[in-house]
Amino acid sequence: MLIAVTSLTLIATCLGLILGIAARRFHVEPPELVSELEAMLPGSQCGQCGFPGCNGAAEALADGLAPVTLCPPGGPALALALADKLGVQVELGAMGEREPTIAAVREDICIGCTKCFKECPTDAIHGAMKQMHSVMKEACTGCGKCAEICPTEAVTLVPVAATLGNWRWREPAFA
Numbered sequence: 001m002l003i004a005v006t007s008l009t010l011i012a013t014c015l016g017l018i019l020g021i022a023a024r025r026f027h028v029e030p031p032e033l034v035s036e037l038e039a040m041l042p043g044s045q046c047g048q049c050g051f052p053g054c055n056g057a058a059e060a061l062a063d064g065l066a067p068v069t070l071c072p073p074g075g076p077a078l079a080l081a082l083a084d085k086l087g088v089q090v091e092l093g094a095m096g097e098r099e100p101t102i103a104a105v106r107e108d109i110c111i112g113c114t115k116c117f118k119e120c121p122t123d124a125i126h127g128a129m130k131q132m133h134s135v136m137k138e139a140c141t142g143c144g145k146c147a148e149i150c151p152t153e154a155v156t157l158v159p160v161a162a163t164l165g166n167w168r169w170r171e172p173a174f175a
Contacts (some may be wrong), residue, residue: 033062040081041071046121046143048072061086071142101142102159103135110154116146125155 030038049070051057056175058067061082068082068090076092083090103125105116110132117125118132124140127133133155136170 030059031062033060037061037082037085040078040085042073042078042141044073044122044141044143046073046141046145048143074144100160101144102137102140102160103142103144103146103155104158105133105135106154106156107132109152111152113151115149115151116155119145121145121147 024112034055035058036076038054041057043053043054044091045053047053049066049072051060051066057066061068062071068086068088069079069092071082079090079092091158103120105125112127112130114127114129114133114134116162117123117127121143122139122141124136125133125146126136137160142157142160144157147153147157
């Protein structure tokens with residue numbers, strides 16, 4: 001038994017060293033522009049933009065394959081910052097100002113199917129099979145993927161409650 005444990009430990013150590021050396025030897029630095037664009041994006045990896053995470057979106061922006069208005073959670077402020085960084089013009093008319101929302105679970109109709117938390121990109125929904133699910137408000141980005149997949153429509157998007165940290169004046173309506 002001791003020989004088996006020792007031999008497996010040695011094998012795992014050798015393979016770990018080989019992988020560590022290979023990771024340092026063959027590491028490829030992303031272009032500086034991609035790194036800067038990725039740092040500007042929210043980092044929630046929600047996929048609302050149609051790309052696999054914020055890194056994929058940053059690569060598409062750097063290559064000119066995506067518009068600067070691609071990030072719904074970032075809103076118009078992010079679109080303007082991305083346009084300034086890339087030196088392009090941006091039309092925000094179609095984007096509009098979006099009210100921040102988070103997911104909420106109606107416990108009276110939740111059947112505990114677990115589809116919502118398997119779909120959540122930020123792991124903001126917790127629960128177990130045939131148990132109630134709950135949403136961690138701090139982690140929810142309001143992407144809506146959970147609400148789309150819920151078979152009983154127990155998950156809905158609700159506006160974020162106004163607190164001292166997120167309250168702001170409404171824009172005046174001009175006639």
